[in-house]
Amino acid sequence: MRAKLTARRWIYGGGLSPEWRAVARLRSAEALSRLSALRAKARGRNGDGAEAIGYLLSKDDPRRERLLVHPAFDYWLWAASGREPERLFDCVQGFAAWLACLRGESLKLGARLDAQARLNLYGGPVFLSFPRRRAGQSLRLSAQDGGLRLSLSGAEVVVAKKLLLRAAGGGAAAVGEARLGRNPELAGGLMVERSSRLVLDLVRQVDPLAGRGLPRFLGPLEEALRDIREIDPPLCEELLDAVRMIVPLRNPDGHDSVSSSFGNLRGAICLSASRDPLLQAETLIHEFCHQKLYRLLAADPVLRPGQGGKVFYSPWRRDPRRLWGALLGAHAFLNVARYLLGLLERDRLRGERREKATGAVALRLFQIEDALRTLQFYGVFTEFGAELLDGMWRELGLLWHAAQWFDPEIVEVQRQRCAEHRAKHALGATGCHGGGGDG
């Protein structure tokens, strides 16, 4: 069943409305369908994996719903359905074990420690680390009454429910010969993941945040989330609902910020550390908006199929980009600009920071306008997609109204900056790239 869609709540934050939840359910339904397809595959090859999948499929409840859309599960589904399914297939036992612990149900499964002698309870923040000599060893795990018992050759580890669910974030507690670790969490339950096998398989430049690295990473992010909550509460609600994991990235070239989202790790934002909460807030909003549009695709394709190949001038890049990229950019920067305007209107930025943010807003508005123009010229949209585009134009208009108090000199500098970029990379006044509009 297609959800009924309201354009404005997909342009800006609309909170956890029935429409938001209906679209979220499309994603969990898709995950369930893929999981069911994998069970048949697993039966032939991986007995314990098939049993774990059977448990995950056995009962529908809110806890399972949350697990199905967890970013780690998203990646696992992608990997397990791919060309080398055996490589990560046994991670599914970790998901099943965590779900059984949350439910307080009984579950017995065979599992295996990974190459780092760890067992991750995927979907949750906890993991068990064993001595290195145990790497790759098989074990029997038994979940009961919210706790866990692990039986390995010559050892047994029992983790009580209380410890499992309340272990200190960022720390580790000894349990027998293992150590129970818990990933640190930001406010709202956002987990910081640096070391699980599934995430490290996909994200190559993960920053382990040794020593003081962790508090330096967490502090500005906490402040950023507080600010987003204050300035744009509905957007913050959506962000904390959809984003479950933050993956810290290295920044070897010393850029201001490095960030990314992956199409097969939905619900995770990867970003580098920064001392500046404002920069972190912009990055969180930007990446979340990309994920939000991808989430929307489950309900409506927005652009009619058949337009994926052609590329156009992008005001944000030197190289040509697809129409979908223009839409992602316009959407994300509308939200970032609105957020910065919210801070400026409330006098939250002073002096040089105020001037810099003013310039950033003006720049974004010119860039958004250029991108919307290209979308309008060349895109063919679904009915909802046309409403979305129309709505984005109107919201841009309102942002220009809000920005009319800006120092005209600052605005003019940014206008010229955009004009120069266009002169360099676009084909005249068209939306085509100067190097050739066809892909």
Add this chain to the structure above:
Amino acid sequence: MDSRLLARRLERFNERFGRGRDAALASLLRGLEAAGLGDGWELGVSSFPERSEIAVRYRGAAARPRPWRQALAALFGRTPARACSLSDSPWPRLEIRWDLKAGRWTRGLLYAGAEPSSRRLARFLLAVPGRPAAALLLEPVAWGALDFGDSAARKVLRELAAFAPVRDSVMHWDLAGGQKRPSGCWSLRLQEPLPWPHFLGLDAARAFQERSAGMAAAAGAGTVCELLFEPDRLWAYGAG
């Protein structure tokens, strides 16, 4: 909107329509700050070009009694004899009209409790400088129940309602000696806030046309949620 955003909006209106009497505006802003009230402010703008009046209205969460009375004293120079209700209600708790050019308040409204129920009727104390406080009663009525004898007004309001759906209307009654008399004022509440730039483009905003560029400048991307029709002017209230 919160008090900080409200202060910004007031500064902009003052720049455009006041005479830059910043000391007077600062006095109003100090009073607002003294009230220590958080989110829940609305700004009202009058179409009457001469006096450049604005209104600030507070409909936030119920404040604690002591700072509330202190705030009233700061704003009005005295605490009204009758204590106002602090119960949760959909009505604004406080409204002050301020003349930007003269730099003084021209009217105050205090929510004084409701009878028989807070959602059906609201009783206010109306204070005007130099006159004793009077009682005002506000009564919501269905939008469709209003009869506009003047066909031009009916057409404009119907077009407005088609563009920005109306939640309801509110009749304003003067109360004197226990008698309820029409005050000549009524308001129209929208279902969803309407951005000022969009409102200014409508025929219903014609009263603001003379100053529409200035209005667009001062209001920015703020919103309109209620229109108040007085015999000689139109007020537009909103947030954001």
